[in-house]
Amino acid sequence: MIKVSIIGATGYTGSELLRYLIPHPEVELVHLTSRSHVDTKVDSYYPFLKGSIDKQFSELKPETVFGESDAVFICLPHGHSMELAAAASAYDVKVIDLGADFRLKNIDVYEATYNVEQAAPNLLKDFVYGLPEKYRDDIKNAKYIANPGCFVTSALLGMLPAVNNALVDEQSIIIDSKTGVSGAGRSASVDKLLTELMGSFKAYNPLAHRHIPEIEQELNSASENAVQVQFTPHLIPAERGIFSTIYATVKDGITEADIIESYTRAYEHEPFVHVLRPGELPQMKHVAGTNSCQLAVQLDERTGRLIVLSIIDNLGKGAAGQAVQNMNIMFGLPEKSGLNTIAMMP
């Protein structure tokens, strides 16, 4: 059994990790840390876990958590993982960070984007960007994983085959994303409460969202030409889910058959990415509570634009599900272990 701990287990990604890890056949949960609920029974804090877990939240003591675990998930707000990763380096433990501290390889870009100093620059090279569809071989041997951002995952899975195969003008990509409010975490501000959003819908951070450099970093490393994206996120009155509609102008001579062939080839062996059949359209609900991504791919012959509809659950493939997928790859387990959930309908 793999001894697993979660730092910041009282948040939304922490609870989603528990949902995947409690039934995981190869996992034994060891430490579940919290600042505000030390000694509270986990199933008192999370009544949906009654009968599933008999543990208490504990204080974060790095030497105990890293010293007694094989794998540790860090689920803290941005800026807190650098010091922890440095502490972990003294132990034989694998770390999967769900935050953004090690996603951006360029330190200046990271510091400008997050307005915080990169306090562990020497560890950056050891962090593998945790998108299995792009970095599976590196993930197998990694000690540290920087789990991708949620919008970024939906954008990259939607655009990587097009960029990899030079199907689209790399400067023409427009990503229009909608997200449920759980993306903002459990202690979100008033403007992200469902009561404020119900019956409404709004855009935020249109020109400066912190995921823009992350999307561009990963698309640029897949492309011979410079990639620049336009990205606008929107909040919708839903608990979870991301729906990205992505537009890009196709290059001269590229046909819909070329596009379908590239997407099919890219994902035919991927356990969690599903390219829909012609005419099928995705709905956020169809991936809720799962680690799946569904893609609808079409060429608009009239405008010459590729349109990709990409859906994930922000807490699933956008966070905890992808983190468990990365753990499975790092420990040589079947990639779907613990991740065989099916979306709830209706």
Ligand SMILES: NC(=O)C1=CN([C@@H]2O[C@H](COP(=O)(O)OP(=O)(O)OC[C@H]3O[C@@H](n4cnc5c(N)ncnc54)[C@H](OP(=O)(O)O)[C@@H]3O)[C@@H](O)[C@H]2O)C=CC1
């Ligand atoms: N929500 C999402 O959809 C996604 C989130 N992420 C990233 O994952 C990480 C966790 O997100 P999420 O679970 O949503 O966040 P939450 O706000 O829901 O939870 C964060 C947890 O961290 C603990 N915490 C909060 N502030 C501090 C602090 N200053 N020092 C130490 N611990 C603190 C809190 O627990 P306590 O007070 O008990 O200690 C809290 O439960 C973030 O970096 C986020 O950006 C990534 C992808 C998707």
Ligand SMILES: CC(=O)N[C@@H](CCC(=O)OP(=O)(O)O)C(=O)O
């Ligand atoms: C609704 C909402 O606020 N969403 C978050 C993204 C959440 C996420 O998953 O991104 P990180 O992993 O980078 O935190 C935002 O727009 O900043």
